[in-house]
Amino acid sequence: MLLFLQEMSTMLFAILSSFIFALVLFFIGQQRFERFTWLASLLPLGLFIYFAQFIPAIANGDVIHFSTKWVPSLGINLDFQLDGLSLLFTLLITGIGSLVFIYSKEYLKENNKLLRFYCYLSVFMGAMLGLVTSNNIISMFVFWELTSISSFFLISFKNTDKESRKSALLALSITGLGGLSLLAFAVLAGQLTGTYTISEMLTNPELFAQGELSIFLLVFLLLAAFTKSAQFPFHFWLPGAMRAPTPVSTYLHSATMVKAGVYLLLRFSPHFSLNEYFGTILIIFGAITMLYAAVHTLFRTDLKGILAYSTIGALGIMVFLIGIGTAEAITAAIIFIMVHALYKASLFLVTGTIDYGAGTRDITRLAGLRKFMLPLSIAGLLAAISSAGIPPSVGFVGKDLIYESTLHAGLNAGLLTTIALVTNIFMVFAGFIVGVKPFIGKLPEHLSETEKPNFILWGPPILLALLGVVFGLFPGLLGNLFTDNIAAKLSGVEAPHLKLWHGFNFIFLLSLITIGAGLLLYVLWKPSKSKETFIQRFDVLAPKDLIILFGNLFSQLSIFLTRLFQNGYLRRYVMILLVILTVVLGIHIFINPRVFLNIEQIKSLDWNEIIICIIMFFAILFTVFSKSRLSAVAGLGIVGYAMCFIFVFYGAPDLAMTQFTIDTLTVILFVLVLYRLPKYLRMSNPTNRIRDGIIALTFGTFMSFIIVEIMNENPVKNVTEFYSENAYVLAKGKNIVNVILVDFRGFDTMIEIIVLSIAAIGVFALLKLYLKKHEK
Amino acid sequence: MKSIILSSASNYLLPLLLLFSVFVLLRGHYLPGGGFIGGLIASIAFILHAFANGLKKTRYLLRIHPGFLIPVGLTVAILSAVAPMIFADLPLLTGLWYPDEIPVIGKIGSALFFDTGVYLVVVGVSLTIIFTISETV
Numbered sequence: 002m003l004l005f006l007q008e009m010s011t012m013l014f015a016i017l018s019s020f021i022f023a024l025v026l027f028f029i030g031q032q033r034f035e036r037f038t039w040l041a042s043l044l045p046l047g048l049f050i051y052f053a054q055f056i057p058a059i060a061n062g063d064v065i066h067f068s069t070k071w072v073p074s075l076g077i078n079l080d081f082q083l084d085g086l087s088l089l090f091t092l093l094i095t096g097i098g099s100l101v102f103i104y105s106k107e108y109l110k111e112n113n114k115l116l117r118f119y120c121y122l123s124v125f126m127g128a129m130l131g132l133v134t135s136n137n138i139i140s141m142f143v144f145w146e147l148t149s150i151s152s153f154f155l156i157s158f159k160n161t162d163k164e165s166r167k168s169a170l171l172a173l174s175i176t177g178l179g180g181l182s183l184l185a186f187a188v189l190a191g192q193l194t195g196t197y198t199i200s201e202m203l204t205n206p207e208l209f210a211q212g213e214l215s216i217f218l219l220v221f222l223l224l225a226a227f228t229k230s231a232q233f234p235f236h237f238w239l240p241g242a243m244r245a246p247t248p249v250s251t252y253l254h255s256a257t258m259v260k261a262g263v264y265l266l267l268r269f270s271p272h273f274s275l276n277e278y279f280g281t282i283l284i285i286f287g288a289i290t291m292l293y294a295a296v297h298t299l300f301r302t303d304l305k306g307i308l309a310y311s312t313i314g315a316l317g318i319m320v321f322l323i324g325i326g327t328a329e330a331i332t333a334a335i336i337f338i339m340v341h342a343l344y345k346a347s348l349f350l351v352t353g354t355i356d357y358g359a360g361t362r363d364i365t366r367l368a369g370l371r372k373f374m375l376p377l378s379i380a381g382l383l384a385a386i387s388s389a390g391i392p393p394s395v396g397f398v399g400k401d402l403i404y405e406s407t408l409h410a411g412l413n414a415g416l417l418t419t420i421a422l423v424t425n426i427f428m429v430f431a432g433f434i435v436g437v438k439p440f441i442g443k444l445p446e447h448l449s450e451t452e453k454p455n456f457i458l459w460g461p462p463i464l465l466a467l468l469g470v471v472f473g474l475f476p477g478l479l480g481n482l483f484t485d486n487i488a489a490k491l492s493g494v495e496a497p498h499l500k501l502w503h504g505f506n507f508i509f510l511l512s513l514i515t516i517g518a519g520l521l522l523y524v525l526w527k528p529s530k531s532k533e534t535f536i537q538r539f540d541v542l543a544p545k546d547l548i549i550l551f552g553n554l555f556s557q558l559s560i561f562l563t564r565l566f567q568n569g570y571l572r573r574y575v576m577i578l579l580v581i582l583t584v585v586l587g588i589h590i591f592i593n594p595r596v597f598l599n600i601e602q603i604k605s606l607d608w609n610e611i612i613i614c615i616i617m618f619f620a621i622l623f624t625v626f627s628k629s630r631l632s633a634v635a636g637l638g639i640v641g642y643a644m645c646f647i648f649v650f651y652g653a654p655d656l657a658m659t660q661f662t663i664d665t666l667t668v669i670l671f672v673l674v675l676y677r678l679p680k681y682l683r684m685s686n687p688t689n690r691i692r693d694g695i696i697a698l699t700f701g702t703f704m705s706f707i708i709v710e711i712m713n714e715n716p717v718k719n720v721t722e723f724y725s726e727n728a729y730v731l732a733k734g735k736n737i738v739n740v741i742l743v744d745f746r747g748f749d750t751m752i753e754i755i756v757l758s759i760a761a762i763g764v765f766a767l768l769k770l771y772l773k774k775h776e777k
Numbered sequence: 778m779k780s781i782i783l784s785s786a787s788n789y790l791l792p793l794l795l796l797f798s799v800f801v802l803l804r805g806h807y808l809p810g811g812g813f814i815g816g817l818i819a820s821i822a823f824i825l826h827a828f829a830n831g832l833k834k835t836r837y838l839l840r841i842h843p844g845f846l847i848p849v850g851l852t853v854a855i856l857s858a859v860a861p862m863i864f865a866d867l868p869l870l871t872g873l874w875y876p877d878e879i880p881v882i883g884k885i886g887s888a889l890f891f892d893t894g895v896y897l898v899v900v901g902v903s904l905t906i907i908f909t910i911s912e913t914v
Binding site: 662666740 | 801805806810811812814817820821824828844848850851854855858868872874886888891892895901905907909911912
């Protein structure tokens with residue numbers, strides 16, 4: 002353990018610190034924690050500073066490695082790698098994390114589960130950091146799953162609300178499906194390339210492009226990325242996830258977690274660079290998602306609903322850009338990740354504050370709030386400008402790059418540009434409807450008692466929105482630090498340099514069209530309840546309902562199967578097991594009927610063996626036909642002891658001893674329980690007994706056939722030889738059985754004694770802990 | 778089920794059987810035996826005593842609740858399993874051996890402690906189950 006600590010890298014410690022923090026919180030207690038909630042935000046802030054120190058080195062093009070052994074025998078290590086892409090994500094996670102940690106303190110001030118909230122949030126942060134820095138695909142998968150699980154708890158944070166729990170479960174099942182698929186990808190890729198280290202897999206990208214298995218690799222990867230990043234047709238969990246408290250939606254469901262899928266695609270885009278389907282599929286799914294989500298933003302009235310769909314649209318754009326795959330497109334994707342995180346987090350926090358102050362998020366009921374929330378309205382406006390891509394925001398730089406990459410995409414440039422244009426117009430609309438509309442116009446009557454938010458509720462969104470403008474004015478800053486480096490590494494070509502102003506050209510014209518059309522849409526289109534009901538009529542065809550329908554059918558099937566096989570009667574379980582085994586054995590015997598009866602072997606039976614067999618035979622008869630429970634148990638005991646003798650004759654003293662003691666205990670147990678039952682009872686009716694008898698006899702007969710057959714095959718000696726040769730050499734023991742138990746298979750034994758303990762606790766709890774009357 | 782012969786015999790049998798169970802535990806690495814069988818023998822000894830003298834007396838004799846042995850045994854087993862990781866930087870459950878032989882017991886290694894843990898868990902589990910059932914049914 003001490004050696005382990007010495008080997009631990011600072012990186013591992015940085016990532017584990019979030020988990021440790023979550024554990025420590027438990028010992029602090031809600032009461033004390035409420036007074037010092039602001040201290041919690043020091044954790045993400047500290048991590049932000051820790052990761053920020055790597056900026057100069059990474060900007061130079063260095064890649065920093067950290068490694069700690071975890072399961073070296075399986076090639077699974079805690080390898081961490083910090084390159085431009087990882088650094089960008091870690092800074093987003095910790096930076097936005099710091100603001101969300103501070104913001105939540107005020108937003109959830111009166112919540113009595115604040116402590117739990119911070120626990121989940123820091124676990125999530127740790128998992129996310131681990132995910133984007135892992136260089137080992139298995140540890141990446143572990144962190145990936147942890148983000149899904151912590152997201153589940155955060156969505157269902159208001160756990161008294163049925164809808165919250167339902168949405169959380171839906172999100173978990175969809176992202177869990179993706180997680181499973183990532184595991185499949187990890188194992189397959191690991192087996193194919195012979196390494197689990199992501200950067201080493203890159204040595205032969207041919208494996209990801211050709212061969213029978215490359216298609217599976219692609220499908221598994223895409224399934225994982227699409228479910229996590231809410232791509233069509235798996236997008237529907239994201240609007241549901243908006244049931245979470247707004248800081249959570251800000252952090253998980255817009256700025257960081259949903260981008261994990263995009264991160265995965267970016268990370269593996271060099272691996273799939275030779276695969277011709279990779280780009281095409283991404284473009285198709287990205288485009289569908291973009292358009293689908295963009296249209297949906299028009300029909301929502303809940304601010305968070307609009308933001309959810311515009312987030313899905315933004316994720317679609319990212320996937321689309323990665324699909325195009327040129328250096329320009331990758332740069333555009335990276336810039337857009339950054340831009341989107343800044344303005345969307347800001348918009349979400351604005352929504353949260355509006356909700357906090359005004360008590361509603363319904364856009365049809367919100368107007369004129371600038372009277373109470375002037376600083377917040379500035380944040381909203383700045384974020385909307387960035388979202389619309391109006392200069393001098395960084396959104397403008399991003400939008401330019403998107404058009405540049407679609408225009409240079411080659412064959413379908415016209416089509417791709419049109420799709421991007423349409424989506425962007427809706428994005429302008431969505432940004433303004435959330436960031437501007439609630440603040441302008443005449444203040445309605447019902448909002449006249451709106452609470453004035455304090456600094457903590459408007460500071461973070463304004464800071465994020467301002468950053469959007471700063472980066473817009475100095476795009477070179479981003480370029481030098483991140484994009485040049487990342488895009489060059491991922492696409493293999495030098496990336497374009499970022500500029501705010503490109504001069505009057507076609508791209509500028511497209512930008513003007515986008516902004517103009519978007520603003521026009523904003524002025525003309527008024528969201529209303531009737532429009533929302535209109536779009537809901539199409540829900541029957543939506544993937545969500547189809548998948549839920551499928552899920553319901555599946556659960557009905559499993560209920561049916563459970564009722565059939567697990568009805569709670571032990572005799573039924575035993576019967577099913579025996580019947581299935583009998584059928585399998587029967588098929589085997591009838592396919593190749595061979596009789597291996599060796600008369601010589603029967604003749605060489607000893608008299609004591611024959612006597613034991615006779616005793617067993619009569620004991621069985623006695624058990625079967627006895628009229629009382631106790632004597633039947635005694636009869637079974639005799640069968641068991643007779644079995645011990647057979648073990649003794651054939652040189653298995655350990656088995657014999659175990660069998661002997663276990664049999665004794667079993668008989669005692671039976672006697673203890675059965676002693677209290679009525680003495681005489683007909684245990685089953687004759688038909689059942691005949692049926693059971695037939696099953697038992699057939700099973701016994703088939704089993705004997707198989708055993709005789711096995712005896713006549715040449716037994717595999719490898720295992721036995723290995724143990725008998727190595728028991729003394731490696732484990733210094735002469736009793737092989739015991740050496741296997743405590744050394745070679747010691748881990749099994751350890752798990753077994755744990756299972757035994759659980760069984761004892763179960764028996765104790767079932768029998769001893771009664772419910773008191775009022776608890777029933 | 779009171780029988781004078783059985784109850785007086787069990788008073789002598791209990792220590793003998795317990796001694797035998799420890800003997801079985803210790804010889805396990807070289808000759809038939811081991812923690813699992815030893816533990817079962819020990820629990821049979823106590824159950825025999827309970828049969829002859831009543832559960833109350835056995836409980837009094839044991840002083841502690843048998844369930845208490847379960848965590849103790851698990852701790853012993855797990856500690857001996859991780860010992861090689863802590864002291865020698867070897868994988869989990871690697872056998873560590875004291876170089877010299879000790880009279881009567883023979884060579885001592887971490888496997889023996891592991892087996893002792895198994896022994897304790899088995900005694901704890903089987904006594905807990907059987908005592909609970911016989912008390913409540």
